[in-house]
Amino acid sequence: DVKVTQSSRYLVKRTGEKVFLECVQDMDHENMFWYRQDPGLGLRLIYFSYDVKMKEKGDIPEGYSVSREKKERFSLILESASTNQTSMYLCASSFTPDRTSYNEQFFGPGTRLTVL
Amino acid sequence: SQKIEQNSEALNIQEGKTATLTCNYTNYSPAYLQWYRQDPGRGPVFLLLIRENEKEKRKERLKVTFDTTLKQSLFHITASQPADSATYLCALEAGTALIFGKGTTLSVSS
Numbered sequence: 001d002v003k004v005t006q007s008s009r010y011l012v013k014r015t016g017e018k019v020f021l022e023c024v025q026d027m028d029h030e031n032m033f034w035y036r037q038d039p040g041l042g043l044r045l046i047y048f049s050y051d052v053k054m055k056e057k058g059d060i061p062e063g064y065s066v067s068r069e070k071k072e073r074f075s076l077i078l079e080s081a082s083t084n085q086t087s088m089y090l091c092a093s094s095f096t097p098d099r100t101s102y103n104e105q106f107f108g109p110g111t112r113l114t115v116l
Numbered sequence: 117s118q119k120i121e122q123n124s125e126a127l128n129i130q131e132g133k134t135a136t137l138t139c140n141y142t143n144y145s146p147a148y149l150q151w152y153r154q155d156p157g158r159g160p161v162f163l164l165l166i167r168e169n170e171k172e173k174r175k176e177r178l179k180v181t182f183d184t185t186l187k188q189s190l191f192h193i194t195a196s197q198p199a200d201s202a203t204y205l206c207a208l209e210a211g212t213a214l215i216f217g218k219g220t221t222l223s224v225s226s
Binding site: 033105 | 148157158159160161205209215218219
């Protein structure tokens with residue numbers, strides 16, 4: 001059974017703290033993604049990675065950084081957490097797409113982060 | 117930039133009826149479009165993919181259409197059940213990534 005796991009389901013941090021969100025996939029996928037999901041705004045892409053040590057900015061990268069040192073692990077870092085980063089964070093992974101195969105994304109269960 | 121819209125935030129229907137959800141997009145010609153289901157407090161789960169050269173795709177009680185001229189996809193659930201109640205997201209291919217719509221929350225009452 002394919003699996004994407006995230007390090008925490010719920011997390012409470014204080015303003016200014018450095019926050020690490022970890023994501024691990026066991027499907028040998030090349031691509032990994034970090035999204036945040038907010039009511040009325042939907043899923044928004046923060047960063048993605050298409051290979052180890054490679055990363056691309058998504059739509060809302062400001063205030064975030066990422067790290068991918070191993071193929072199965074993709075970390076999202078909030079350098080100095082702020083209250084407007086309170087959100088549900090979702091990690092996903094997928095194979096490299098080609099015209100003959102699916103590029104479905106497999107999502108983790110999410111981390112609900114609250115910044116006080 | 118690409119824009120994707122799901123026509124309504126919420127849709128309420130009676131059990132046994134067909135639910136039809138709409139996804140419209142602009143400023144783009146995606147090679148394919150996907151639909152996902154999301155239950156409260158959980159990550160989205162992939163349901164169906166339809167390619168630009170396919171008009172229709174079916175999977176059990178689900179049917180997706182893709183009209184590249186209208187830039188629209190319709191997602192149908194026939195013989196709907198209360199267990200189909202969830203938020204449904206459409207997503208456009210954007211290279212390696214996907215662009216997601218905000219979703220339509222479907223409620224099926226018995």
